[in-house]
Amino acid sequence: MTKTMKLFPVLALFACLCVPVSASAHSALCSCLDNGDGTITCEGGFSDGSSAKGVRMFVRDANDKTVARGKMNEDSEFTFNKPQGPYLVIFDAGPGHQVEIKSSDIVE
Numbered sequence: 001m002t003k004t005m006k007l008f009p010v011l012a013l014f015a016c017l018c019v020p021v022s023a024s025a026h027s028a029l030c031s032c033l034d035n036g037d038g039t040i041t042c043e044g045g046f047s048d049g050s051s052a053k054g055v056r057m058f059v060r061d062a063n064d065k066t067v068a069r070g071k072m073n074e075d076s077e078f079t080f081n082k083p084q085g086p087y088l089v090i091f092d093a094g095p096g097h098q099v100e101i102k103s104s105d106i107v108e
Helices: 003-018
Strands: 028-034 039-046 056-061 066-071 077-081 087-092 098-102
Touching (some): 028 098, 039 087, 066 077
Antiparallel strands (some): 039 077
16 A cells, blocks of 8 residues: 555545534524514524624615615514615625515515
8 A cells, every 4th residue: 555545544534624514604594574564574593593683784775775774683673664665675694694685575
């Protein structure tokens, strides 16, 4: 057996330990509901069950103008006045953890 072949199991183990484990990652989750009273409430969180408290929220109109902004409260909720016309809700927990919800996908 050559020297390289003897080192292969050690190198393979080292390579496995250097690769990030995607199973430990968590996904951002957010859904919004039309309250029927002129307001929209969004609830957020993460797939590992952690809170979304403090996550930034943005609401943009069809012209990409921010018409509402804020943060998820201690209950991982954000409520805003429903804009006229189409809009987009953005749950922004940082790079790779953003969720966009179109107004057409928000129901009572």
